[in-house]
Structures are given as C-alpha cells and as structure tokens.
Amino acid sequence: MPITYKLYVFKLSLWAAVPRLLIAERGLEGIQEIEIDLSKGENYSPEFLAINPHATVPTLEVFRDGVRTDVLTDSISVSEYLNKLSGPKTEVPRPTDQGSKLLQRMHGEADVGNPLFFTSGTREELEFKKSIVVPFLEGRVEAWQEYRTQAPEHGQLYDHNIAQTQQLIGFYNGHADPSPLFAMNANQWKLGAEFLDTVESGLGNQGEYLEGPSYSLVDVHFTPYLFRLVAVKNELVFENRPKLKAYYDRIQARDSFSIFH
Ligand SMILES: N[C@@H](CCC(=O)N[C@@H](CS)C(=O)NCC(=O)O)C(=O)O
Known part of the structure; x- marks a missing residue:
C-alpha cells in the first residue's frame, strides 16, 4: 500500500x-x-x-x-x-524526560523567536526592520481581507488578525507611540534569555549536544530556535554564554545546517 x-x-x-x-x-x-x-x-x-x-x-x-x-x-x-x-x-535519539521539559518550554513560554522578529526593542531596530516587517504584515492583511469575502465563516478570525496586525503596522509607520511594542519586545527577550541561561547551565564542557554526545530530537528543535535568536539578537545571544557559543559552532558545522543557507 x-x-x-x-x-x-x-x-x-x-x-x-x-x-x-x-x-x-x-x-x-x-x-x-x-x-x-x-x-x-x-x-x-x-x-x-x-x-x-x-x-x-x-x-x-x-x-x-x-x-x-x-x-x-x-x-x-x-x-x-x-x-x-x-x-x-x-x-535521532528521542527526548529524555529532561529533554521533553526543555522542548515543552521552548514551545511554551520561551517560544519567543517569532514575536522577537515582528516586534522591536528600540527606535533604531524599528527603523531598521520597517522595510522587511511592514510589507510582510501588509501582505497578510490583504489576504485576510480577500479571504473574508470568500470564506465568511472564518470572518471573526480574519477580523481579529486584521485588527491586531494593523495595530502592529501602526507602530512601524509612526501612527502609534511604540512604547508598548518596546515593552513587549523586552519581555519576550527576557523569557528567551532565561531559557538560554537554562540551556547554558545544562550544557557540558566537553562539546556535547543538549542530551549528551549525540545530536538528538531536542537539538533538532533548538537549532532553528537558536538560529532565529542569533538573527534577531545577535549581540546578546552569546554574551556570558560561552558553552552556547561552542554549541552553535558545532551545530553550524553539521551538513544539515545547510537548510538555512
Ligand atoms: N507550536 C507550533 C508553532 C508553529 C508556528 O507557530 N509556526 C509559525 C511559523 S514558524 C506559523 O505557522 N505561524 C503562523 C502565522 O505566521 O500566521 C509548532 O511547533 O508547530
């Protein structure tokens, strides 16, 4: 079959x-x-x-x-x-109990990679990201408006998304005071940084992966997570986290990392 x-x-x-x-x-x-x-x-x-x-x-x-x-x-x-x-x-090795906890947190309170991409923490970041984030968001609003007429049964969902996204666009276009956006970004980064600290303290000194000597399913989830945080908070990710830096060098050297290129 x-x-x-x-x-x-x-x-x-x-x-x-x-x-x-x-x-x-x-x-x-x-x-x-x-x-x-x-x-x-x-x-x-x-x-x-x-x-x-x-x-x-x-x-x-x-x-x-x-x-x-x-x-x-x-x-x-x-x-x-x-x-x-x-x-x-x-x-690849399946998560141990401890690995499962890490995975749940990565996908729970520490799931900050997307919010950190779409929000900004400073006026400089806001200006820098504007030309990438705004067209992305506007494309979605346009789609929801279109789908709204095609599929009125999902109207509530589309309306909610449109309202939320227009508010976000307003921060980037200078139509709204960006302080709430900066506060949101700071809070997301705090949760992300706490998670990175947990990873740092759990990593061994001998060049292991998250669950020991083999690249495991938890690493498969953490690799894109870390790649994203490096993209959005490059200067902060490895500050005072030397084991995490060594870990990142190690995962970047794997053939599979080429999916990001
Ligand atoms: N916990 C879910 C999260 C999936 C998720 O949020 N995916 C993002 C892309 S990374 C997405 O599809 N977002 C929908 C959107 O942007 O509208 C999972 O692990 O699959």
Missing part, C-alpha cells in the same frame, strides 16, 4: 525548519514539500484552515493509497512521526 506525504512548510519559518532539518539529518526521501507563503497569508486560506485549523506550519498529511489517514499539525508531532520512518540513517 503506497504511503505518500505532504509536508507544508515556509522557507523562512522557524518551526517548519524542524522537519526540514530532520529530513536532512536522516537523509529521508520522497516527502513532498509544499511551500505556504506566510507573507501572503496562504496559511489562512479556507483550504489550509481545513487541513490545519491552527493555520501553522509545519503540517504533515499522510496518505495511504491516496486516502488521507493522518494529519499532524505541530512540529513536535511531525518530527516524532518523521523520526520513526525508515531511512538511510537511523532515527
């Missing part, structure tokens, strides 16, 4: 990088990747909402003989699933 897969991703997405990284680590083949452009709000199309009501990537659909038998709607379950598939390289 032929089994086929559709993996919905977005190249710039933090969490969609988890399955992409795992596929590269394990040399898995035959998984069809479908690009969902978040900057055009494609994850909110009525068709995609029918697949994943959370409107997030990654999402994995599994088909047997062309009939969909499974749909996995978050990076933890998608990566657990892909890790069990047979492939050229054996599965």
